[in-house]
Amino acid sequence: MGCGARQAGSLAPVPRLSEVIAALDALWPPERAEQWDAVGTVCGDPDAQVSRVLFAVDPVQEIADEAVKLGAELLVTHHPLYLRGTTTVAASHFKGRVVHTLIKHDIALHVAHTNADTADPGVSDALAGALDIRVVRPLVPDPTDPAGRRGLGRICELDHPLTLREFAARAAERLPAAAQGIRTAGDPEAMVRTVAVSGGSGDSLFDAVRAAGVDAFLTADLRHHPASEAVQHSLPQHAPLGLVDAAHWATEQPWCQQAAAQLDEISDRHGWDLRVHVSKTVTDPWSTHHPSGAPN
Ligand SMILES: [Zn+2]
DSSP, X not given: OOOSOOXXXXXXXXXXXXXXXXXXXXXSOGGGSOTTOOOEEEEOOTTSBOOEEEEESOOOHHHHHHHHHHTOSEEEESSOSOSSOOSOOOTTSHHHHHHHHHHHTTOEEEEOSHHHHSSSSOHHHHHHHHHTOXXXXXXXXXXXOTTSOOEEEEEEEEEEEEEHHHHHHHHHHHSOOOTTOOEEESOTTSEEEEEEEEEEEOGGXXXXXXXXTOSEEEEEOOXXXXXXXXXXXXXXXXXXXXXXXXXXHHHHHHHHHHHHHHHHHHHHHHTOOOEEEEOOOOOOSOOOOOOTTOOO
C-alpha cells in the first residue's frame, strides 16, 4: 500500500529509525512477547532516516531482496530471523546472508511476533477481518488486559450462518493464495455460526476452542493426531467442531496489511514523509499441491 499523497519537494520530516520503532513498540510492546520469543530490532542504526517501510511475514532472502529493490530502509516481519540466538552472521548460512543483504543496503529489520499475536488489534483480528467475520472476544484472553480485548486467537460470529464447506470456500476466496489451499475436517454440511480463528499454528489451542463451544476452528499447521481427536470428540455430548486448516503464511499475511495501515495512520498523524508497503510475495514453504487420487 502507499501512504497518503506527498507533494514533491514536501518539507514533511523523514523520521529516524528510532522514532518509527518507538511507534511500532507502542502498537506491539515487546514486553508482551512470549518468554521464548525473539522480537524487536535485529539490525539497524537508530539514527538512520526511514522513508520507506516494507511489511512481510518471513525474513527470508526473497523478502530482503524485495526490500532492496523497493529502496526500503526498514523491513518489518512477523517471524523472527533468529529465534534461538546465534554465534555467527556469516553469509555462508541463509540467515547470515539475509543480515548481510540488509546491512549492505542500510536496511533495518524489526520483528513483531507473539507481541503482535496478542495485540488489539492483533494477527487474528486481521485474519477475521479478511474473512469479514465479527470478532466477539479473544479465544485465550490476556489476564493483564482488564478491557478483555487482548489475547491469543479470536472468537467470531458470522452474520449469516454458512455450512463448513461454504465457510472454507470463503476462506479460500478471501485469504491470500498459497499452494496448500484450504483443508477441512468434520461434516462439510454442518452449520457454522461461531468460529475460533488463530493466525499461525493453532494446534496448542484445541482445549480453549472446545471450551468456547464454537462450531469451527480456522488456523494453520494442524497435525494428524490433534485434528483427529478434535473430530472424534464430536460425540453427542460435545458440540461438533469443524476444522479449517489454511497455509500458515496465508493466515498471517493479512496482519501485514493491518500493520501497514496502522503505521500509515501514525505517519499521517506525525506528518512524516514515510511510505508504507506490504509484500505480496508468497513465502509459505509449501509451493505445490497435488490432490491425491485425482484422475490424470
Ligand atoms: Zn507464524
